[in-house]
Amino acid sequence: xxxTQEQANFNAIVTKHMAAPDAPLLLEGATGLGKTRAYLQAxxxxxxxxxxxxxxxxxxxxxxxxxxxxxxxxxxxxxxRVAAFKPARYFLTKTExxxxxxxxISADVMLCTSASVIIDQRxxxxxxxxxxxxxxxxxxxxxxPDAAAxxxxxxxxxxxxxxxxxxxxxxxxxxxxxxxxxxLDPELKAxxxxxxxxxxxxxxxxxxxITDDGGVMLFHKMPGRLLKTVANRKTVAFISATLSVADRFxxxxxxxxxxxxxxxxxxxxxxxxxxxxxxxSDLQVNAPEWMALIHKTVLEAPHPVLVVTPSHQLxxxxxxxxxxxxxxxxxxxxxxxxxxxADTGVLIAAGAWAGLDTPVQWASVVIPRIPYERPVxxxxxxxxxxxxxxxxxxxxxxxxIGRGLxxxxxxxxxxVLDGRYKNIEAxxxxxxxxxxxxxxxxxxxxxxxxxxxxxxxxxxxxxxxKKYGHLCMGCGFLPKVISQLEVHHxxxxxxxxxxxxxxxxLAVLCANCxxxxxxxxxxxxxxxxxxxxxx
Numbered sequence: 001x002x003x004t005q006e007q008a009n010f011n012a013i014v015t016k017h018m019a020a021p022d023a024p025l026l027l028e029g030a031t032g033l034g035k036t037r038a039y040l041q042a043x044x045x046x047x048x049x050x051x052x053x054x055x056x057x058x059x060x061x062x063x064x065x066x067x068x069x070x071x072x073x074x075x076x077x078x079x080x081r082v083a084a085f086k087p088a089r090y091f092l093t094k095t096e097x098x099x100x101x102x103x104x105i106s107a108d109v110m111l112c113t114s115a116s117v118i119i120d121q122r123x124x125x126x127x128x129x130x131x132x133x134x135x136x137x138x139x140x141x142x143x144x145p146d147a148a149a150x151x152x153x154x155x156x157x158x159x160x161x162x163x164x165x166x167x168x169x170x171x172x173x174x175x176x177x178x179x180x181x182x183x184l185d186p187e188l189k190a191x192x193x194x195x196x197x198x199x200x201x202x203x204x205x206x207x208x209x210i211t212d213d214g215g216v217m218l219f220h221k222m223p224g225r226l227l228k229t230v231a232n233r234k235t236v237a238f239i240s241a242t243l244s245v246a247d248r249f250x251x252x253x254x255x256x257x258x259x260x261x262x263x264x265x266x267x268x269x270x271x272x273x274x275x276x277x278x279x280x281s282d283l284q285v286n287a288p289e290w291m292a293l294i295h296k297t298v299l300e301a302p303h304p305v306l307v308v309t310p311s312h313q314l315x316x317x318x319x320x321x322x323x324x325x326x327x328x329x330x331x332x333x334x335x336x337x338x339x340x341x342a343d344t345g346v347l348i349a350a351g352a353w354a355g356l357d358t359p360v361q362w363a364s365v366v367i368p369r370i371p372y373e374r375p376v377x378x379x380x381x382x383x384x385x386x387x388x389x390x391x392x393x394x395x396x397x398x399x400x401i402g403r404g405l406x407x408x409x410x411x412x413x414x415x416v417l418d419g420r421y422k423n424i425e426a427x428x429x430x431x432x433x434x435x436x437x438x439x440x441x442x443x444x445x446x447x448x449x450x451x452x453x454x455x456x457x458x459x460x461x462x463x464x465x466k467k468y469g470h471l472c473m474g475c476g477f478l479p480k481v482i483s484q485l486e487v488h489h490x491x492x493x494x495x496x497x498x499x500x501x502x503x504x505x506l507a508v509l510c511a512n513c514x515x516x517x518x519x520x521x522x523x524x525x526x527x528x529x530x531x532x533x534x535x
Contacts, residue, residue: 011038021234031402083107141238158214228257274405278439301364397427474513475533
């Protein structure tokens, strides 16, 4: 059943806590440890003995993934029924939803989202009954303190107000008017009640206001407080690969308002599970060389390559730069996008920090930008700051390097191409600290020579422009300003180390032709660039 002692220990802790809970259980297990099978076996065994259990995950996508997993198939006997609860918006009629709700609530083990637990708490257990169950287990619990997941469920959009003929001139009046409408959707009703509660009880850690899109949002600097009542129950477990910061649960407990943790709470990390080799860059994001470094790294890194971005916009931009890559679309999950990747291909996926479960064993993981969250603006005022999201970024970095550790024998190269990694170096698990200490600096002396000593040498650029003029030698483009031209080395500096550069080694190209020249390894020669740019 269990492949390692750490996995068996994980199962034993959950089993013991379910049998004799003393306080909320906080249990962290490293990526690849096999947490899902470990806790499912404990949950199913408890269900066999008559306990009614809810497993809460951040999204319906992860719920569907769990239902289809081999771990559930192996641990679930025919006598235990597992069912997922989905909100009314997934059904065409109220009758269909009512039948589904009854089926989900009557299951021995009900799967639901974390947001639905919040709603059920506010509606006194009348939503899906999650808070009336004997035990609640939150998987991927590290996402609970993150603002994004809860805010999306606590925002009432402009369109939702319009649907009820309400214009959101002030947050309080619009929300009050909404609650007066008959037959209001339960999710919308719960969100409105929570928003009004926050307005009635002002606090430093939350703010209600009008969004730039004309809706109403409750912004929590400590959003997990919405779960404070449930989070302090003895019969609750929080499970994740990244619950701790600096080997302590203090940040998570403070965010959710947890007063006391179980004596069984623990951080389990295998002594040996996979190998990671770290490569870092000191470049600033959006520096002139940054995109070129990303392009070069993806081309030269061991394949298959997973490139994880914090936004779809950056993913699309990189997709144009690397046309052979598969780019995750807004309408699909990272898991679905991964099915389109060849064995030696590249996947560029926004937000693939956690929950990615694919048959692909990534040989390289490229992180172009540290995943700090964007500031939240309400009523024209910035509510969050860059530093507020440090711990979120740290957890996400720990998650993303785990994408290359799906198997015990896995070996993966990790490339961090954002100099801000220095602010969150604690993301590296203990067993990889020696590897991190010996990391390869992409911005070391070799790259300094290539990008600064030679390519940036104003004398080299000046001589090349004087020799070849101000026309692109690839497509003939005549720029309005000379800064639109770049100097290209016909013989890559990456090959052969430091050397003297002759004028005959250079070509003057526009930015497009320069990128085209470097779209292959080794770069295209000048004749090939001319031929392709004039097609």
